[in-house]
C-alpha cells in the first residue's frame with residue numbers, strides 16, 4: 001500500500017511512522033509513506049498557507065490553492081506508481097468517527113491520500129473538490145491533523161497482510177470480536193503483595209481460556225456496556241458473565 005500525507009509538518013509524520021510495527025513494515029516493503037507540504041505549493045513571496053476567515057472570527061483557515069495542489073501532486077504520484085483507485089481522506093473533528101470496520105476497508109485500498117489540517121480548518125471548497133471521506137478519531141480536540149492521521153495510518157498498516165505475526169494476529173482477532181481485552185500478568189508471581197490469579201499458573205489451558213473469556217465479558221460489561229448490547233451474547237457467554245458478577249469484589253477500583 002502507498003500512503004501520501006498532506007501536512008505542514010512532514011518530519012513529524014515521517015519520524016513517527018518509522019517507529020515500531022509501522023516502521024518495520026515499511027522496512028519490509030509492505031507499505032510506503034510520502035509527505036507533501038502545501039507550503040511547497042504556495043504562490044506568494046511569504047509562502048502563505050493560511051488566511052483569515054471570511055465572515056470574521058478567531059483563527060486562520062488553510063488556503064485552498066496550495067492545499068489542492070499538494071493533494072493533486074500526491075494523486076499524480078500514486079497514479080504514476082500504478083495505483084488506479086485513490087481514496088482521499090480528510091481527518092477532522094467533523095468527520096465520521098473511525099471504527100475498526102472502516103480501518104479494514106481502508107486497508108484493502110492500494111493507495112490513500114490523508115490530509116492533515118492545521119489552524120481552524122481548511123477552505124470548504126477543497127473538501128468538495130478533492131476529498132472523498134472525512135474521518136474523526138474521537139470526540140475530543142487535538143491541535144492538528146497529524147496525530148489523527150498517524151493513528152489512522154497505524155491502524156490501517158497493522159491490518160495489511162504480513163505486518164503482524166501469527167500470534168499478534170490471533171490476539172487482534174479476539175479483540176475484534178467486540179469485547180475488551182482480559183487482564184495480563186507477568187513475573188513476579190507476587191507484586192506489591194498482589195498475587196497473579198492462580199488459574200494462570202495452573203497450566204490448564206482450557207481453564208485459562210475460560211477465565212480470560214470471563215474477564216473480557218466482565219470488563220466489557222463494566223466499562224463498555226454498549227459494546228455488549230450491540231454484539232449480543234451466546235448462552236455460554238451469559239453464564240460466564242453471571243459467574244463474573246458473582247465473583248466481583250466490591251470496591252474494585254474500576255467498579
Ligand code: 9D3
Nearest residue numbers: 091092093136137140141142143144145148
Ligand atoms: C473551535 C473549533 N475547533 C473544532 C472542534 C477547531 C479545531 C480544533 C482542532 C479544528 C481543527 C483541530 C485539529 N484537529 C484535527 O485536525 C482532528 C481531530 C480532532 O481534533 N479530534 C478528533 N479527531 C480529529 S481528526 C483531525
